[in-house]
Amino acid sequence: MKTETFTTVAVFQYSSEAMIIKGRLESEGIEVFLADNLTIDTDPLVSQAIGGVKLKVLSYQAFEAKEILNAIKHYSVDDVGQAIHCPNCNSIHIELFSTIKNFKALVAFVVGILFSALPFYTRHKFRCELCKTEFDLKTKPVSNPLKVVR
DSSP: OOOOOEEEEEEESSHHHHHHHHHHHHHTTOOEEEESHHHHHHOGGGHHHHTOEEEEEEGGGHHHHHHHHHHSOOSOBOTTSOBOOOTTTOOSOEEEEEEOOSHHHHHHHHHHHHHTOOSOOOEEEEEETTTOOEEOOOOOOOOOTTOOOO
16 A cells, blocks of 8 residues: 655645645646644634644645746735836835734724634735835726727
8 A cells, every 4th residue: 555645835824825726736636735724714813823724735746736836926916917016126026914003903903812803903015025115005097908099
């Protein structure tokens, strides 16, 4: 009987992120196993403490899985799929993060912790990985791509 071992190829904070990547890998014929996803779904606050949701693949498929993961774009895009640029250095290495920076968010967070009430009130901002600039995304009017110009 052949024993098969799994190798961790990625770690995610939430299981929803891992499920998206799991589906992508499975569509390529790679067998995927998630570890600690049920624990984190039960209590998302323990994600960092237990090391996140581990995405594991069969060891002999690890190289192929890593190539697919590397091909997936990791950075933020706007509502029409265009890369978001840093207003300071024009980099496209932008990540979305949650922040608690005002009194309302702090009170909501404390009440959420005390009464185990989710979701917390947080603001979402963007941060440039290169120059560490934090900014909000200003929504711009999108031109209609189907508009006929005569």
